[in-house]
Amino acid sequence: MARTHRSKTDLHALIRNLDARCRAQMAGASDTMTPPDTWAAVLFRVRSQLFLTPLEQIAEVLDLPWEITRVPGTKPWLLGVANNRGTLLPIYDLATLIEGGQPAPRQQRKEPGLERRRDGAHRRRERVLVVRQEELPCGLAVSEAIGMRHIKFSDRVDEVQAELGASRPYVESSFLLDGIKVPVIALRQMMTDPLFNAAMN
Secondary structure, eight states, X not given: OHHHHHHHHHHHHHHHHHHHHXXXXXXXXXXXXXXXXXXXXXXXXXXXXXXXXXXXXXXXXXXXXXXXXOOTTBOTTEEEEEEETTEEEEEEEHHHHHHOSOOOOXXXXXXXXXXXXXXXXXXXXXXXXXXXXXXXXXXXXXXXXXXXEEEEGGGEEXXXXXXXXXXXGGEEEXXXXXXXXXXXXXXXXXXXXXXXXXXXX
């Protein structure tokens, strides 16, 4: 029994080590591949609004978990917590936080089946952006994570749209992307706002 337990422990340590090395290599590759006159960003969508955020602020992008445990007595924008590789990850609904109202209903199921496949049609693009933080990482559910973009510094536009709701304090500029002004949102700054610490009703 002791040998089996030690083997499992060693295997888990090896997997964590390989995961850390791969992430470090990918981060280094992103830095070396970024042209000197650009910066790396993640382009994502919250309902109909496009946003950019610095790539360095995003730890990873996940599929929206099927199993999210609701925390009683919390604000509507806190969807709950999910198990992310053995770590509890709080997940916030960014659309609800920005625009108010209630989050779209999401059914939770323990077993995949026909109903899950039907329900998956409308949520197949939903993703969770895991924001890098010194303490517990947090996830932001977004309508779609479109991908990484290299944005030219020369495409900066200081003008910021007024209709950004609660996200406006975290947007300092926009950048032209395919002729469209896309605001840059500081997700790490948003996550440290007391508003998130006041998620309890």
